[in-house]
Amino acid sequence: MVFRILRPDSETVWKNDIIRKRFARYRSIIDDKEIARYIVAKSIECDFDINDSIKNLENLLAEKSKEFNLLLNKSNEIIENRQIHNMNYVSLAENLANKYLENCIFCERQCKVNRIKGEKGFCLISNDSYVSSAFLHTGEEAPLIPSGTIFFQGCNFGCVFCQNYDISQSWKNTKKIEDIARKIDTIQLANLADRLVEKGAININYVGGDPIPNIHTIVGSLQHQTSNITQLWNSNFYLTEESLSLIIDFMDFWLPDFKYGNNNCAEKYSGITSYYDVVARNLKKIHNAGSGEIIIRHLIMPNHIECCSKPILDFVAKELPKAVMNLMQQFRPEYKASQYPEINRRPNLQEIQKVRKYADELGILYEPVS
Ligand code: SF4
Structure with a gap:
């Protein structure tokens, strides 16, 4: 028997005072009372030489980030009356992203391939980005729906139980990327986002695969997007510090996975090193220096309560x-999970209850979105 807990609907969840408080800015953007961060960032003028060194551009990015955060504390009236500049904080981030692409360090795999020249690292995405689908998603967490969700092709993980393996894994051996996804540039992506807003999206939700290999296209599209809409990063969060710096000020809402409570389990099932250290570092950064409006998705895995669920809950x-x-209780043993007997089943009722009880004891808020 599958254990299911009914989630509150969107209307109910917004009546929850703690949710309203924790997601106050996000709610204000939905209600058009505040301006999305990426628009504020475009009002920060930024004069730079595109041929300058990475070091100098990084220093300038850090300066602009400080300026941005000071501006964000000013009144709405001041922010609303600012003009958008052609050369701005977002264009600086886009330029730097394209420089990183020559020696790719978007994620901690740090393949260091020249994607501008068409080389491919683990994610098998070169310079071009591909979208496999985009639609109004009503299956995300209640405060996020309807969500304008854009699925990018390519992933930097190799999870043996991947439930999206057609997007993230299987195409690598059997198909050409053009057969399963549409190539998209920055202007087309912006148009797509604007169309999702017209259809009723309350956020633009970048997911995949994973959005990390596509940071350059996503940041570039912000130059062309026009809607006052929440930008949402839905990712495994295995970013480098450099690539997180490119988006930390532009994303209004964060939807990170936190799968493993230690590095060993991550290495075994996703083929990545230092997972826990990297994700914990990045989550602290978005909590303390980013918007701080976050829903962390933890997929409860069978036989991984003590080694993964509990350390994650302690950290949070x-x-x-x-x-x-x-x-999340929807773990299913898909893809290659049958080769790992300890995870070759769904989590049982006792395991799910144990995790929820532990979260209760720690005072973690999870019920409105779980
Ligand atoms: S995004 Fe990550 S996996 Fe892809 S090429 Fe860059 S460093 Fe490698």
Whole structure:
């Protein structure tokens, strides 16, 4: 028997005072009372030489980030009356992203391939980005729906139980990327986002595969997007510090996965090193220096309560008190999971209850979105 807990609907969840408080800015953008961060960033003028060194551009990015965060504390009236500049904080980030692409360090795999020249690293995405689908998603967490969700092709992980393996894994051996996804440039992506807003999206949700290999296209599209809409990063969060710096000020809402409570399980099932250290570092950064409006998705895995679920909950309770958690029970042994007997089943009722009880004991807010 599959254990299911009914989630509150969108209307009910917004009546929850704690949710309203924790997601106050996001709610204000939906209500058109505040301006999305990327628009504020485009009002920060930024004069730079596109041929300058990476070091100098990084220093300038850090300066602009400080300026941005000071501006964000000013009144709405001041922010609303600012003009958008052609050369701005977003264009600086886009330029730097394209420089990183020559020696790709978008994620901590750090393949260092020249994607501008068509070389491919683990994710098998070169300079071009591909979208496999985009639609109004009504299956995301209640405060996020309807979500204008854009699925990018390519992933930097190799999870043996991947439920999206047609997008992230299987095409690598059997198909050409053009057969399963549409190539998209920055202007086309912006048009797509604007169309999703017209259809009723309350956020633009970048997912995949994973959006990380596509940072350059996503940041570039912000130059062309026009809607006052929440930008949402839905990712495994295995970014480098450099690539996180490119988006930290532009994203209004964060939807990270936090799968493993230690590095060993991540290496075994996703083929990546230092997972816990990297994701914990990045989550602290978005909590303390980014918008801090976060829903962390934790997929409860069979036989991984003590080694993964509990250490993650301990970390969230201690380091990320503003975050809300989605304790996900939909793990299914897909793709190659049958080769790993300990995860070759769904989590059982006792395991799910144990995780929820532990979260309760730690005072973690999860029920409205789980
Ligand atoms: S995004 Fe990550 S996996 Fe893809 S090429 Fe860059 S460093 Fe490698």
